[in-house]
Amino acid sequence: MFHGLWKLTWLEIKIFLREPLGAFGSVFFPVLVFVVAGRMLGGRLSPVSGPVAGFVRVGLPVLASILIALSGVLSLVTIISIYREGGILKRLRATPLRPQTILTAHVLVKLTLTVVTMMLMVLAGKRYYPIHVDVPVFGFAMALLISTWSILSIGFLIASIVPTARFAQPIGAAILYPMIALCGLFVPLESLPPTAHVLARLLPLTYAVSLLQGIWKNEAWSAHVGDVLALIVVFAICTALSAKVFRWE
């Protein structure tokens, strides 16, 4: 069923790293920004109290995670549409590679890069952000994995619909980034106007943020079953839809 998956995944990682700015843009740059910001702010953060400190302690890491996941999704959307436009998908399809294998390989590449970036961030964070929180790294990684997987399925749906590679990135960004405003990171869901609240409840990012924040704050997984279920539902719906509308050329 997934014959050739590992070889293709490994190959796609190598190919991605050969891109100019590939590794730098997606892995090192976020970490670099994080470190630079840490050096500039680091010493002054601990005395701050109140909501700002709360945001720094929980909101910021979650926001960073979400941004990294989204950039992974956008890069997936772009790659899929370039592959389609260039006839690469068509060529791969005329081999015994199953369509699911090709798509799964790309998801694995993005997940791997997201995980690597996050690990570097955590290492850098330990060094530069003097926030003494006992963060459940493994649990948070799991939560991020589930969230990214679910958001990636939205990426697939976008990749299935965008007409050309040129529009892939902007259309993807236009759909994904506005979700950040409503996802509960900056404004608590409860204080949103009713319509915005309903809208936020429909956005998958809201559940991802709720899950990530909860796990970061050491809350129990049992308190976030609803979030995980919502993310799985999003994944199921988007995967089913994109399987229907996906074009190979």
Add this chain to the structure above:
Amino acid sequence: MVSEQHMAVLPMSRPIIQVSSIRKTYGSTVAVADVSLEVSEGEIFGLIGPNGAGKTTTMECVEGVRRPDSGNISVLGLDPFRDIYKLQNRIGVQLQQAQLQKRIKVWEAVDLWASLYSHPVDGDQLLEQLGLANKRDAWFMTLSGGQKQRLFIALALINDPEVVFLDELTTGLDPQSRRAIWELVRGIRDRGKTVFMTTHLMEEAERLCDRVAIIEHGKIIDIGSPAELVGRHCPKRTVVLATRDAFAEERLRTIPLAETVTSRDSRFTIQGRGDDFVTEVIQCLSENRIRVTDFRTELPNLEDVFLKLTGHSIRD
């Protein structure tokens, strides 16, 4: 011994690919209206016609990349749509306008493809045969057009397929690379494989194909060997010669198979039909001791056949 010889002859007539009355439309556009054809084991079969005639769509239906709206296809006894994964192990495909990842290395592509099939041939040896050994570590994007096509041929051959599909293989290549590719394709046939190819280059079809099917507006107009088609549709031969002999025209008109004799200055154009026509012209010249300063025969080719059958040139 006798049975072996018998075996060597028999498979030539066995159809490997059978296509009957397939039709494929995209919305209101009819890409393939009605195509039926058979490809025999061990031959190079060419589907020829202008761009947009339905060549690629027909081929992609046979490869199982597309599903025809109606009609039946059998390749190696398998249904290309239902048995696609079984079939893919036994066929090799080169697609028109396909690309690979820009930064994939030649050996990586060959290695990936080899891992997908149950009985791959040696990739390095294949690259050697196709003259790509020194490009083993090159990125796909750095290859020339001819090198890319040779890589695609390598990928199409990696599973030691019984049937190889080549779609517009030499389009966009310079004459030298084109000739090199023709040699490769003949080599594939000489190793006992069946080749199903498309081209809009009549010269390519004439030099390479054992049999061709002419397709236009999604329909097959005629099928046969290039020589058969020429004989069937353009039996006329032309001889052009130059002479200052005052009685030449009169004498040339006595040639039994000649149909028309026209002259301009001292150049004569004689048209006739039949295999003996050219011989008769030569005999006439020698019997009458007509001195010629130029002598040239013009034999019709597939290009002429196409023009005759469709009323327009293939390049229009």
